[in-house]
Amino acid sequence: MNRNIIAAFAAIAIISGGTGYLLSGSEDASPDQAPATAPETATTPDSVAMTPERIKAADIALVEVGPGAFGSEIVAQGSIEAPPSGVAVLTAGAEGRITRITKQIGDAVSRGQTVARIESRDAADISGDLRAAQARAAQARAEYEREQRLFDAKVTAEADLQKARADYQAAVAAVDAAQGSAAAAGVTGRYVLVRSPISGSVTAAPAKLGNYVSPETELFRIANPNLVQAQVSVPVADGRRIERGARAVIEAGGQEIPARVRSVTPSANPESRTLTVILTPTAGRSMLTPGDYIRARITAAKGGEAGLSVPAEAVQSVGGRDVVFVRTDKGFAPRPVQLGARTSAAAQILNGLKPGETIAGANAFLLKAELEKGSGEEE
Template sequence: MPRTSSSTVSRQWLMGGAALVAALGVGFAAAKFSTPKAPSTAEAKPATAHGADTMTMGPERLAASGVLVQPVSTSGLAAEIVAQASVEAEPGGQAVLTARAPGSISRILKRLGDPVRAGETIALVQSREAAQIAAARGVASAKADLARKVLARERSLYEQKVSPRQDLEQAQAELASAEAEARSASSAVTAADVSRDGRYVMVVSPINGRITAMAASLGAFVQPETELFRIADPAKIQIAAAVTAADANRVRPGDQAVIEANTGETRSAVVRSVTPGVSVETRSATVVLALTGGAGVLQPGQLVRARITSRQSATSGIVVPEEAVQVVEGRDAVFVRTPKGFRVQPVTVGQRSAGRVQIVEGLKGGESIATRNAFLLKAELGKSAEEE
């Protein structure tokens, strides 16, 4: 058998190695095209609530959550005057009821908290003076009727030239005097609210409202100046805020204000008037605010906080409650109300003072944001991200 040369053997080894490399390359290429492509990190990451920065929440769910939505206030912190205030009844929204004549309370027709209408009788006081006033009206009315008859007779006799003109003129004077007495007696009956039968003095409410205080007891003898009931109309209220003398000089009628109740609910108001001086006892001036909307939860006697925006200040900006600003993904942000829910809006925060924050950038006037319990929206956002 012939011996193979060394060059021939080397050439065969080289050809075999090249064939092996080619086979491995073909196999790798086939494996590359046949194996499914693994998703990248960016593609595998789902679109979380943080990524979308929105969340859906309808009105019913919003009301159940306790999250309060308020419009942003366009003013600087220096323009805001924060003052403690109290809810008071308007001058025409409260009435103190007393008996118009002394006597004993025989009937009580209403109880504490009951609604009453203007002109409605609340209690009856049996009074001797009421009987005298009613009797005086009856006597005066009878005198006036008699004077009218006498005048008619004298006029007839005068026309027949039977009696002199002097008798006619005297009859006319007597009628005028009798009618004056009748009007006076009738006015006394009206002023005392005497009942038709003349036995009672009626305690009548002059306004619509509810009974907020009651000191009447059945059978008790009362004097005309004794307070028996107090009526207040919840719809006719005003806010009295106590401010310092320096702040009072900055406030003008027509300045806008926001009233904050202890429940977190707010009401819009406007400055009606400012007292020209300060009180000797409190060393503060009183700013009277009128609500521009409904009273809501506000009731007379309730303590509230007033935030008055002075137009005299040169500073301006967006001011929101401090609790409205939440840290979302390491940034300050607020939850802006949208037609379907909320949108996370990053903001740049400026000064902080008295629970208020000035927003330098990120918000604009007219937007509404979540204020009270805004942290619940942040928690809901984080929960949605974890579920994704």
């Protein structure tokens, strides 16, 4: 009897527990209690608040979306160089000893300004040749004038006068040649004056006071900071799509400097198998320093697919979707986009953006991190 009672109570307890479990499960699934997956959807932020000051501090680039052809922009690496007319190498020009130096590295130099003086035996010889030529010319002139007077007085023959005239003209020519040699060598007396052929700044000055130098010894290098160009390399296939005068953008030091294509080499470099493209800045030359490495974006003359093109770094993956961050009044909002072709520099947008919208370009990954951080805090 007792055994039957105990069994009955056990059955009731089991049924009650099962009913409670069902009721509990039912309550967990009720709308009042959020399901396990609900917080992820409900708490994901739909924007990133950011002031213009924070955008600038984070160095987030703002890019205006515009219509264009994907693949019509060629990205190339290179460096800033001085064109042949923008740099000068000053040599001694004669054998001798440096007796005076007037400029050093960093100093400004005007065209024709003397930067050094060399005492030279060669200079003394050139000066001596000039003085001798001038003396012969003076004597030839006196002889010519004398023969002219005699001829006018009908004392001498016309042949003598013509010979005197020819001798004088030859002597004048010799003076001109000697003066040209002296000027070309920068000779004044026994000194050679080293002058700059361009205006600019001294970028190198190996000359030392008192040094004995030979004619080919380099003394100074002068560069004009306003005369610079970009030299970049592109694959042969891309080089065929670039035309002289095409627009380009030079990226240097966080700045974008407009430029034009000056020339494209007709043959490839035998080692790198690339073509060299020369870009001439149309503004912002003062922001470019010879020797700096740069990146350039060149507008191709042909090729490319219709659509919108954005910088590759503008596209971020959020929640398994490709998005770009569109500028809003309070910051940025992630916008899902449909991508087409992609390269290391750009991405083709098939759907999700409109021309004229402003998006985050470089450093857009910071917005992704901020978005995911906000999502994690709400969870």
